[in-house]
Amino acid sequence: MTQFWIIAVLLVVLAAAILFWPTLRRRKSGARWSWVGIFVAIATPLLALGIYSSVTNWEPEVADRSAAEWAEIGRQYAQADDYFGARMAYINAYERTPVPSNALKLALAESLIMTDPDSLLGAAGTLIEEVLAAEPNNVAALFYGALASTQRGELANARERFSRLLASELPPNIEDLVRKQIAAIAAAEAGASGGAATDAAGDAALPGPSAGKSVRVRVTLGEGQSMPALGPQARLYVSARQQAGAPPVAVKLLPPSAIPGEFTLSDADAIPGMAAMSGMLSSLSEALVTARLSSTGDAAGQAGDLYAELTTPVGSDEVVELVLDRVQTE
Secondary structure (H helix, E strand, C coil), X not given: CHHHHHHXXXXXXXXXHHHHHHXXXXXXXXXXXXXXXXXXHHHHHXXXXXXXXXXXXXXXXXXXXXXXXXXXXXXXXXXXXXXXXXXXXXXXXXXXXXXXXXXXXXHHHHHHHHHCHHHHHCHHHHHHHHHHHHCCCCHXXXXXXXXXXXXXXXHHHHHHHHHHHCCCCCCHHHHHHHHHHHHHHHHHHHHHHCCCCECCCCCECCCCCCCCCCEEEEEEECCCCCCCCCCCCCEEEEEEECCCCCCEEEEEEXXXXXXXXXXXXXXXXXXXXXXXXXXXXXXXXXXXXXXXXXXXXXCCCXXXXXXXXXXXXXXXXXXXXXXXXXXXXX
């Protein structure tokens, strides 16, 4: 904060000097002092500084936060299931840390994955691999690393990582999810080779996910809304999640021409490799269903996108009406 005000004062002095120079030259030529010129030279930079101070959203206390403070803020956001807030806080912590710890890398990676599952093949995946290189038996890194290997199609590597997880003391529900992932990988490998699949314990592999309970959705444009100017990458996202901020459990990616249209979300629309982390739609009693028309195809969306969302029971025969009448502002 001190550095900011030092720079601000220097800029005010510089601006005043520039504005005062014509008045000084006039005085040197024998003319009287221009009190108007003096007033303008002093008042203009001070007025500019005052206006900036009143309208800026810059927060000195935010700029002065340490990496540890940002990491703690990220942890609090994550505990509240606000993974978008956690992601921004962990990014600030990461950028302020010369040598990020494995714990910080994992926290940042998890927040990235929760807000954008595709990041497993990008920034989050890179962080996970860095942690595994340093800690080959880190449970969280093994789990996410196995998911990343699954998405990359590296089934042998994914199976090996999931199998190593079983040597750790896992909660019963997590152990069950890991075994299901191993079974699914075994089924995929057997399908490719024409053989029969078994899981790590020798049991028959579980079948792939069935449709189960579903949610029926009808997406239409709101009254008075027209299809905005869309680029070639534009997409309609129809998704379901447990609650706001949670990762999606089912997603359909459709062309804008599908509007208006009726769609069904089910376990068949789960994101490959993410079911172990986000769960399945059929396991929920109700879900937050969202439709969003992205002009760029970006899953996170941007200002100007049309969207609609509604919480609805899962498994009901009722068709959820999602009317695209809200505009994303940021």
